[in-house]
Every structure is written in C-alpha cells, then in structure tokens.
Amino acid sequence: MSDRATFFNDLLITDSGVLMRAIALFCLLIATTVADEPRVVSTEFQPLQAGVKRLTEAFEYLGHPVAAKTSAALNAAVAKEDSIAVQKALDASALFVVSINPELRVKVARGAADPILQQAGYTPVLIKVINESTVTRRLRMDSPQAGPIYAGAAEGILKRQAQTELRENENTDRERRFLNVEVFESAPMTSRLSGAKVEYLIGLIYCSEAGQREATIVFDIGQGTQDLGFRSQVPVLFTVRPALPVKMRIRDFDGKPTTAKLEFRDQDGRVYPPQARRLAPDFFFQPHIYRDDGDVVLLPPGKFQLQSGRGPEYVTTRQNVEIKAATQNTVSVQLKRWVNPAAFGYYSGDHHIHGAGCSHYDNPTQGVTPQDMFAQVKGEGLNVGCVLTWGPCYDHQRNYFSPIADTVSEPLTVLKYDLEISGFGSAALGHVCLLNLRDQTFPGSEGTSTRGWPKWTVPVMRWAKEQNGVTGYPHSALHVDPRQAAAWQIRHFDSDGDQTLSS
Incomplete structure (x- = not known):
C-alpha cells in the first residue's frame, strides 16, 4: 500500500472525527455559496404581492424588464393569491439569497441566476431576503473588489468641493478593484427592509473590466450583524460582457475637429464612467471627461443624456443618445460659441493648475502626465495652461519641466510647466506662482524641495524676474493682511534681531 493510501486509511480508521468535521465544514461552505433552490417561506400574500409589484416596476424602470416566462408565472401566482407560487416564480432569477435570523445575524447564499454582468454598466440583480427577525434596517451590499481604485487625494480639497465620499475606502493597498455595488433604493423601491418575512430587492453591480472576474459579495444590516464563519459573504465568478466602444465625432464652431468636455448620465443621474472607477486621463474628482475627435468612450447599451461644451466661451448643450448593442456607435457633438475673444486679440488662459496634489491621487501614480493635463486645457478652450509643480509629488512632477512649452502643445493650445512655491521652500509669507x-x-x-530655499518669498520672486519670468501671489481671495504677515515673518525668521530679513 502506498504512503498516501496508508495516510488516508489511518485517517478513516483512527481519526474519523477529524474527517467528519472536515466533511461538515465542506458541506457548510457549499451550502453558503450555492442555493439553486432558495428556501420557500410561508408568508402573508398581500405584503409580498405589494413588494413584488414595486419590484417589477423598478426592473422596468431600470431597463431590465422581468422575463416573459417569469412574468406569466407571477401573474398566475398573483391571481391565485399564492405566496409560495410567487416565490417559486421569482427564485429562479435570484442571484443572492440573504437570510436574517432572530438575532439579526446576516448570511448569504448564491441563488440560481447566472452571474452575468455588463462591463461599464450597472446590471440589476435580484436579491431574495428571508427576514426571520422582522427588522426594518437598511440592507447594505459591499465587496472587497469595490471602491475607489486610487488613493492620496487631499481631504481638505474634497471637503471644499463637497465630494468627501470620493475619499472613502481609498485603495492604499493597491488592491485589484473593478466593481461598484449597491442596493437600489430609489422609488419605487425603498431604502429599508419592510420587516416582512420575505421580500425581494434589487442590487446594482457595475464592472469596469470584461471577461471572467471573481468577486466576493458581502451583505449586512449594520455593524456586527455579519454571521460567523464568513457566512455573510459569498464568492461569485461573474461573466462580464464587454462594453461598447463609442466613437466621438467632435466639431468646433468652425467645423474643425477639436476636444470637448463631455458628461454622460443615465436616467437615474448616474455618471459614466463612475468617478470612483477613474484613472487618468479621466479624473475622479469631476463628473465630466474630455475626448478629442475620434476618441472612444466605453459605454453599456442604453439611453443617456450627454452634456457637452468647451469652457466658458462656449454654450453648454444637451442631447439624448442611445447606445445600441451589435452595432458601431458614433456620437456627434457640434460645439457652439457664444463669444470669441481671440477674434479681437484676447486669448484665454489659466496660470494656476496642478497635475498633482489637491484632488489628484498619488497612488497608483504620482499625479498625472502632460498628456492628461493637455486634454483638460484644450477641452476647456484655453489657449494657455500653466501647470505648476508644488509640494505634493514634487520630485516626480518636476521631471515634466521644460524652459519652453511642453511638446504636447498646439498652435492655439500651449501647455507650460512651472512652479508654485507652496508646500515647500519659501512659502512662509504666502504662496507664489513663478511662471515662464x-x-x-x-x-x-540641488533640485530638491528641502534644501537651499530661502525662508521668505522676495528672493525667489527676484530669481524668477531675473529669468524674465512672471511672478505674483495667488489666492488673493483669502484676504491676507500684509502688515500682520510681515510682523509674523519678522518674529519667526529674524535671527539677528535687526527687524529685517535679508535671505
């Protein structure tokens, strides 16, 4: 007998308890991940029927009507006022079965539905809830594979932009994330469980990647309500159908190809692509994106409202677009000016923009590239964009500097990298922009942000002027008092006590 056979024979004879426990654990894992026939529960018909009516209306609203076969079975069950038959009609379409016991412990099992998603779109999935506790809390849906794919955005800036939710659960560990998951809570559905023994909810799952992707889906009704032994989560191997490449045809007011500012939203106001799923060239802290003529946007089939423009000199227009499967989709945008200052010799520009820090991430990259910033500048109709390297990501971003305009520049759109003395160096008397x-x-x-910089601003301003540069203080709206600022500077940096600062 082989060593392996001897081992298993000994295990069967001498340690049957271990083997039986292993078998029991295996069966438990199977039971918590696969539930081809969800448990049918005796429950009152009227609350179930009312919830199912709202459910079918919601699926219709989301553009995913209940299948004809399921609808026919539901109608027959409703006609008989048979709550068991209603459940049987729906259960074959349930992807998740969530059970809440009287102690408010939540566990989940796989339902019988095929786990098929649509890349770049929100796929509605059916969730059956068996609520033995009659609790009326909010059911939450989450996943380790969901959440922002970036990290390092400044909390203060996002507070100012009222977008602090974009900083929650940042991807500091550089995990593979490709999902957004949520329970659909808008009308006609509700934001909380009803308390009925059985009800059905809709989950929305967005996937940014195509192909087969395994993800763990987690449910709870609040802190500490997950069941023991990982039973509140279930691994699912999704098949994700690829998104549709939508080609953009963008024409300027004069008919020439150009870059535009675009914002796609579905009927529920959701932004595409979702902001938490964005890396450059699309920025997560703004709902719009920029595309040049001939560029592509990945979208799912469906109807969208497209808002387009090109900065303050252009009219913002809106149009309805429908993306169809099994066809080549092209969306045309005709831009319209309401004013053209360049025709009178006036050119637009922004002398104070950043490619790192502020709302930008520092993970997975140290800010963004000149190509990414150029799309923003051209998409806003600016003739000049000054990208200022400052404290955050200084060592990396300074590599983009050039004494002349960046090579991505065009005759009517110029990009130049320069400095803002902020977050390093001589910022004690305020931030200073050093241009050209x-x-x-x-x-x-020595090329660093930590050595050799004077403690006050006059020397660096003089240094900029010696290069024929342009310099001055930004942030004038902060209302700095020059006398108080000078007194503070003297108190902190006048080392020889002569009431002057010379370096």
Whole structure:
C-alpha cells in the first residue's frame, strides 16, 4: 500500500472525527455559496404581492424588464393569491439569497441566476431576503473588489468641493478593484427592509473590466450583524460582457475637429464612467471627461443624456443618445460659441493648475502626465495652461519641466510647466506662482524641495524676474493682511534681531 493510501486509511480508521468535521465544514461552505433552490417561506400574500409589484416596476424602470416566462408565472401566482407560487416564480432569477435570523445575524447564499454582468454598466440583480427577525434596517451590499481604485487625494480639497465620499475606502493597498455595488433604493423601491418575512430587492453591480472576474459579495444590516464563519459573504465568478466602444465625432464652431468636455448620465443621474472607477486621463474628482475627435468612450447599451461644451466661451448643450448593442456607435457633438475673444486679440488662459496634489491621487501614480493635463486645457478652450509643480509629488512632477512649452502643445493650445512655491521652500509669507521660467532649480537647492530655499518669498520672486519670468501671489481671495504677515515673518525668521530679513 502506498504512503498516501496508508495516510488516508489511518485517517478513516483512527481519526474519523477529524474527517467528519472536515466533511461538515465542506458541506457548510457549499451550502453558503450555492442555493439553486432558495428556501420557500410561508408568508402573508398581500405584503409580498405589494413588494413584488414595486419590484417589477423598478426592473422596468431600470431597463431590465422581468422575463416573459417569469412574468406569466407571477401573474398566475398573483391571481391565485399564492405566496409560495410567487416565490417559486421569482427564485429562479435570484442571484443572492440573504437570510436574517432572530438575532439579526446576516448570511448569504448564491441563488440560481447566472452571474452575468455588463462591463461599464450597472446590471440589476435580484436579491431574495428571508427576514426571520422582522427588522426594518437598511440592507447594505459591499465587496472587497469595490471602491475607489486610487488613493492620496487631499481631504481638505474634497471637503471644499463637497465630494468627501470620493475619499472613502481609498485603495492604499493597491488592491485589484473593478466593481461598484449597491442596493437600489430609489422609488419605487425603498431604502429599508419592510420587516416582512420575505421580500425581494434589487442590487446594482457595475464592472469596469470584461471577461471572467471573481468577486466576493458581502451583505449586512449594520455593524456586527455579519454571521460567523464568513457566512455573510459569498464568492461569485461573474461573466462580464464587454462594453461598447463609442466613437466621438467632435466639431468646433468652425467645423474643425477639436476636444470637448463631455458628461454622460443615465436616467437615474448616474455618471459614466463612475468617478470612483477613474484613472487618468479621466479624473475622479469631476463628473465630466474630455475626448478629442475620434476618441472612444466605453459605454453599456442604453439611453443617456450627454452634456457637452468647451469652457466658458462656449454654450453648454444637451442631447439624448442611445447606445445600441451589435452595432458601431458614433456620437456627434457640434460645439457652439457664444463669444470669441481671440477674434479681437484676447486669448484665454489659466496660470494656476496642478497635475498633482489637491484632488489628484498619488497612488497608483504620482499625479498625472502632460498628456492628461493637455486634454483638460484644450477641452476647456484655453489657449494657455500653466501647470505648476508644488509640494505634493514634487520630485516626480518636476521631471515634466521644460524652459519652453511642453511638446504636447498646439498652435492655439500651449501647455507650460512651472512652479508654485507652496508646500515647500519659501512659502512662509504666502504662496507664489513663478511662471515662464527657464530654470526651475533655485541656486543651492540641488533640485530638491528641502534644501537651499530661502525662508521668505522676495528672493525667489527676484530669481524668477531675473529669468524674465512672471511672478505674483495667488489666492488673493483669502484676504491676507500684509502688515500682520510681515510682523509674523519678522518674529519667526529674524535671527539677528535687526527687524529685517535679508535671505
């Protein structure tokens, strides 16, 4: 007898308890991940029927009407006022079966539905809830594979933009994330469980990738309500149908191809692509994206409202678009100006923009590239964009500096990298913009942000002027008092006590 056979024979004879426990654990895992025939529960018909009516209306609203066969079975069950038959009609379409016991412990099992998703779109999935506790809390749906795919955005800036939710659960560990998951709570559905023994909910799952993707889906009704032994979560191998590449045809007011600012929303106001799923060239902290003529946007089949424009000199227009499966989709945008300052010799620009820090992430990359910033500048109709390297990601972003305009520039759209003295160096008397520099390395700084910079701003402003640069203080709306600022500077940096600062 082989060693392996001897081992298993000994296990069967001498340690049958271990083997039986292993078998029991295996059966438990199977039971918690596969439930081809969800448990049918005796419950009152009227509350179930009312909930199912709202459910079918919601599926219709979401553009995923209940299948004809299921609808016929439901109608027959409703005609008989048979709650068991109603459940049997729906259970074959349930992807998840959530059970809540009297102690408010939540467990989940796989339902019988095929786990098929649509890349770049929200797929509605059916959730059966067996509520033995009659609790009326909110059912939450989550996944380790869901959440932002970036990290490092500044909390203060997102507070100012009222978008702090974009910083929740940042991807600091660089995990593979490709989902958004949520329970659909808008009308005609509700935001809380009804308390009925049986009810059906709709989950929405967004996937940014195509192909087969395994994800773990987790349910709870609040902190500490997950059942023991990982029974509140279930692994699912999804098959994700690829999104449709939608080609953009963008024409300027004069008929020439250009770049536009675009914002796609579905009938529920959801933004595409979702902001938490974005990496450059699409920025997560703004709902719009920028595309040049001929570029592509990945979208699911469906109807959308497209808002387009090109900065403050253009009219913002809206149009309804429908993306159809099994066909090549092209969306045309005709931009319209309401004013053209360049025709009178006036050119637009923004002298204070950043490719890192502020709302930008520092993970997975140290800010974004000149190509990404150029799309923003051109998409806003600016003739000049000054990207200022500052404290965050300084060592990386300074590599983009050039004494002349960046090579991505075009005759009517110029991108130049320069400096803002902020977050490093000589910022004690306020932030200073240094524009049109030929050299970004202050004498003695050795290319760093930590050595050789004077403690006050006059020397760096003088250094910029010596290069024929342009310099000045931004953030004038902060209302700094010059006298108080100067007194503070003297108190902190006048080392020889002569009431002057010389370096």
